[in-house]
Amino acid sequence: MYKNVLQAIDGIEIYPLISFTIFFVFFLGLLLYVTLMDKGYVQEMSSFACAPDEDTDATLGVSKP
DSSP, X not given: OHHHHHHHSTTTTHXXXXXXXXHXXXXXXXXXXXXXXXXXXXXXXXXXXXXXXXXXXXXXXXXXX
16 A cells, blocks of 8 residues: 555655665765874773763762862
């Protein structure tokens, strides 16, 4: 039933092409962004996850006086 409904719509064949193009361009742009990203910035950001905050006691999670 759904196949017949979609076939009856004029110009419906363009929508899968448009969605694939948007999908492809987005992920190609994301790949280029990640590839061309400054490696020093990535290294700096990766160290933030493991480094304890200077104002916070790492074991208790409370601020130091």
